[in-house]
Amino acid sequence: MNANSSISSASLDTNAKLSGSRGFFGNISSRLGSQPLMGSCNIKAADALLLLQSYEESQQGWFWSTDASGNLTYITESVARALGGASAELLGKPMASLFCKSADDDAGSRTLPFILTKKVKFSGLEVQAASSEEECWLSISGRPYHDKSGNFLGFRGSGSDVTAQRKLTSDTSRLAMFDSLTGLANRASMAKKLETTLAAYRSQQRACAVMLVDLDRFKQVNDTLGHPTGDALLKLVAERLLKVVGQAGEVCRLGGDEFQIMLRDCDDRGVLGDLASKIIRSLSQPYSVGGHRCIIGASIGIAVSPFDGLTSEEIVKSSDLALYEAKGNGRGRFRFYSKELQRSVEERQVLAEDLENAITNGELELAYQPIVNAQTNVVEGFETLLRWNHVKRGRISPALFIPIAEEANLIWELGEWVIHQACKDAAQWPCKARVAVNVAPSQFANQRFPKIVDAALQASGLSPERLEIEITEGVFTGEAHETDAMFQALKSRDVRLVLDDFGTGHSSLGHLQTAPFDKIKIDQNFVRGATEPGSRNGAIIAAIVALAEAIGMETTAEGIETMDEFDLIKKLNVSHVQGYVYSEAVSNADLVENLAGGQWTIEPTGPAHHRNDRLSMYRKVRMIHENHVYSIVIRNLSVTGALVEGLYNVPIGTKFVIDFGDGQLAVATVCRSTRNQQGIKFETRLVSDGNGGLCTSRRVSPYLIAEAGLEVPNLPAGHVPTRKMDADSLSLPAFSTVADWEATKVKAK
Ligand code: C2E
Ligand code: MG
Ligand code: MG
Numbered sequence: 156m157n158a159n160s161s162i163s164s165a166s167l168d169t170n171a172k173l174s175g176s177r178g179f180f181g182n183i184s185s186r187l188g189s190q191p192l193m194g195s196c197n198i199k200a201a202d203a204l205l206l207l208q209s210y211e212e213s214q215q216g217w218f219w220s221t222d223a224s225g226n227l228t229y230i231t232e233s234v235a236r237a238l239g240g241a242s243a244e245l246l247g248k249p250m251a252s253l254f255c256k257s258a259d260d261d262a263g264s265r266t267l268p269f270i271l272t273k274k275v276k277f278s279g280l281e282v283q284a285a286s287s288e289e290e291c292w293l294s295i296s297g298r299p300y301h302d303k304s305g306n307f308l309g310f311r312g313s314g315s316d317v318t319a320q321r322k323l324t325s326d327t328s329r330l331a332m333f334d335s336l337t338g339l340a341n342r343a344s345m346a347k348k349l350e351t352t353l354a355a356y357r358s359q360q361r362a363c364a365v366m367l368v369d370l371d372r373f374k375q376v377n378d379t380l381g382h383p384t385g386d387a388l389l390k391l392v393a394e395r396l397l398k399v400v401g402q403a404g405e406v407c408r409l410g411g412d413e414f415q416i417m418l419r420d421c422d423d424r425g426v427l428g429d430l431a432s433k434i435i436r437s438l439s440q441p442y443s444v445g446g447h448r449c450i451i452g453a454s455i456g457i458a459v460s461p462f463d464g465l466t467s468e469e470i471v472k473s474s475d476l477a478l479y480e481a482k483g484n485g486r487g488r489f490r491f492y493s494k495e496l497q498r499s500v501e502e503r504q505v506l507a508e509d510l511e512n513a514i515t516n517g518e519l520e521l522a523y524q525p526i527v528n529a530q531t532n533v534v535e536g537f538e539t540l541l542r543w544n545h546v547k548r549g550r551i552s553p554a555l556f557i558p559i560a561e562e563a564n565l566i567w568e569l570g571e572w573v574i575h576q577a578c579k580d581a582a583q584w585p586c587k588a589r590v591a592v593n594v595a596p597s598q599f600a601n602q603r604f605p606k607i608v609d610a611a612l613q614a615s616g617l618s619p620e621r622l623e624i625e626i627t628e629g630v631f632t633g634e635a636h637e638t639d640a641m642f643q644a645l646k647s648r649d650v651r652l653v654l655d656d657f658g659t660g661h662s663s664l665g666h667l668q669t670a671p672f673d674k675i676k677i678d679q680n681f682v683r684g685a686t687e688p689g690s691r692n693g694a695i696i697a698a699i700v701a702l703a704e705a706i707g708m709e710t711t712a713e714g715i716e717t718m719d720e721f722d723l724i725k726k727l728n729v730s731h732v733q734g735y736v737y738s739e740a741v742s743n744a745d746l747v748e749n750l751a752g753g754q755w756t757i758e759p760t761g762p763a764h765h766r767n768d769r770l771s772m773y774r775k776v777r778m779i780h781e782n783h784v785y786s787i788v789i790r791n792l793s794v795t796g797a798l799v800e801g802l803y804n805v806p807i808g809t810k811f812v813i814d815f816g817d818g819q820l821a822v823a824t825v826c827r828s829t830r831n832q833q834g835i836k837f838e839t840r841l842v843s844d845g846n847g848g849l850c851t852s853r854r855v856s857p858y859l860i861a862e863a864g865l866e867v868p869n870l871p872a873g874h875v876p877t878r879k880m881d882a883d884s885l886s887l888p889a890f891s892t893v894a895d896w897e898a899t900k901v902k903a904k
């Protein structure tokens with residue numbers, strides 16, 4: 156029987172050829188022919204063929220067959236086209252060559268060539284078209300067929316297009332793995348990755364760092380500019396993060412404005428601190444989103460396994476605590492986890508409670524730091540700096556308690572008190588010097604703020620042009636027209652506006668041109684940087700001064716401590732200086748006394764230049780020399796060395812190991828020595844801990860400490876000290892300590 160005798164479609168023309176070569180239709184028709192059903196077998200066969208044809212044309216399914224060698228003997232025309240050719244071109248080609256190995260084939264999965272050689276029935280095998288231009292996935296099933304003697308003749312089968320389902324499934328699993336807004340890995344997938352990495356690294360004793368990045372002032376952008384702008388901003392943040400981190404780590408979005416970075420095999424806090432600073436700098440650059448200009452910042456908490464925790468839960472908790480501290484210490488900073496942090500968190504909670512009562516208890520007072528004309532040395536104004544004399548703890552820095560006040564919503568009450576008191580004091584000064592008051596962004600954003608200013612001026616009788624309002628660029632993250640309206644409201648009252656902390660990372664000269672500032676204060680870190688060789692800060696300061704002069708603004712350089720900074724600032728024509736070269740902040744009583752003659756002139760004095768930023772301290776640490784551990788005190792510390800005290804007559808050149816705790820060991824050599832004090836130089840420079848302190852770049856792994864015979868509390872079970880300290884192996888101490896010295900003195904008496 157000829158299958159196409161009554162059918163003349165293109166598809167069945169092919170079938171006709173195929174039937175001659177024992178193809179699929181040939182086989183069907185011959186089988187149908189050999190099994191007459193309900194009357195005329197010819198009609199039935201033709202019906203069946205028509206049915207199959209319309210099924211093929213509906214594109215719900217398709218058919219294929221091969222010969223015994225696996226070469227194609229039939230394929231539905233429409234599928235042949237999807238596979239990259241007309242069916243006639245594909246016939247005779249190996250069936251397996253039309254498909255490629257799928258990307259997610261794992262080593263154990265069955266492949267088409269393998270199945271075809273097995274000559275067994277198969278179904279639902281998903282394969283991808285090899286030469287299709289667009290991604291095309293097919294699900295195929297087949298069963299072997301044999302002649303009457305049971306000889307294998309090939310495969311016959313069917314298939315369907317599953318491209319859409321595949322895409323849907325992969326989109327769904329993508330959604331489960333990735334953050335739909337930024338395209339970064341999401342919290343769940345990062346948690347899984349971190350857990351597996353840390354589990355593997357525990358047995359391999361490898362390190363892994365985690366950084367938690369939280370955006371500063373993002374909420375303000377979201378609240379004032381709306382969620383679509385917030386979303387667009389988050390996408391830009393993700394892009395910047397990916398660019399800065401590059402291949403060094405993996406970035407994910409935990410949700411909201413929180414991101415996490417996993418850095419494998421990274422425990423060097425020098426490297427981590429540098430990367431964190433880079434991230435903060437990059438994220439703090441202005442963004443242009445939907446016609447709005449936004450400035451946000453970032454704070455980062457860093458923890459490193461195995462030092463700060465072993466499981467992902469521990470390490471995330473540690474980095475979270477470090478982040479909290481970074482935020483609490485003024486934002487725009489990074490912070491490494493350390494064991495003291497837990498204590499400091501509790502301390503902040505107590506301080507927030509105490510702060511509530513501080514105003515009523517009279518624990519707060521104002522100090523005034525002179526702002527001096529750099530050419531004449533005459534004091535022309537004062538900055539009001541809030542001081543808290545805590546009944547139990549003594550003086551607490553505003554850098555610590557102002558952020559606590561902001562967090563605990565106490566800043567408004569505190570700020571109101573400051574402005575009232577400052578105006579009251581200034582109105583009674585014996586000269587017309589100006590008084591500057593710091594105003595936090597949240598105070599500035601409050602529409603009632605001008606009323607507070609009015610009330611303070613009215614109550615004190617101070618003339619408005621003597622009052623300066625110091626604000627930072629944080630105020631520009633708010634709704635632009637509201638910020639403008641606030642500027643106008645204050646300007647209409649004739650108070651002066653000062654841009655504080657210029658150069659701390661969020662600076663933009665654009666603000667100077669648009670906002671009606673009367674003065675710009677260049678931050679101390681920016682000035683400090685300007686004295687370093689190769690720094691461009693000097694040129695930038697010169698440009699700011701030129702711009703400021705052109706638009707009638709004054710400039711003040713803050714935090715000038717040394718004569719080299721002072722000379723540079725004068726050379727750059729900065730009009731005013733505020734810093735220890737002139738005076739620290741003084742009490743109102745001292746100020747009044749100094750102004751008694753109607754004018755206060757101060758001669759600048761100070762060290763010639765900064766010494767490698769030595770931090771004065773009284774810190775007890777352990778010092779290891781040969782087999783002995785001595786207890787000593789560090790009196791000052793810099794990145795390159797320290798002054799230590801506690802041992803007598805130590806020769807120059809002696810090598811020590813200083814144990815700063817928590818695995819922080821630093822090899823040092825004595826370079827100066829007087830009776831009980833030694834100047835020591837570190838073999839490896841210390842690095843910033845992100846919080847004004849110093850730490851060792853690397854720490855000795857807790858695994859090594861355990862091996863050396865010391866107990867390490869956070870190591871997993873099974874990590875017991877491998878060697879116990881042997882008392883007999885200890886040699887005699889080489890140096891006498893203060894205690895020995897005191898004892899000999901007592902004996903001599
Ligand atoms: P600020 O407004 O930038 O104030 C200047 C800070 O630099 C003051 O620190 C001042 O004592 C310090 N300083 C001045 N000259 C030198 C110097 O030569 N060397 C060094 N190392 N530091 C110098 P202070 O008093 O600790 O205040 C820190 C910050 O706390 C202030 O920074 C300001 O942002 C905030 N603050 C202080 N009082 C208030 C307040 O009443 N309200 C608000 N909202 N913030 C305040
Ligand atoms: Mg200030
Ligand atoms: Mg400042």
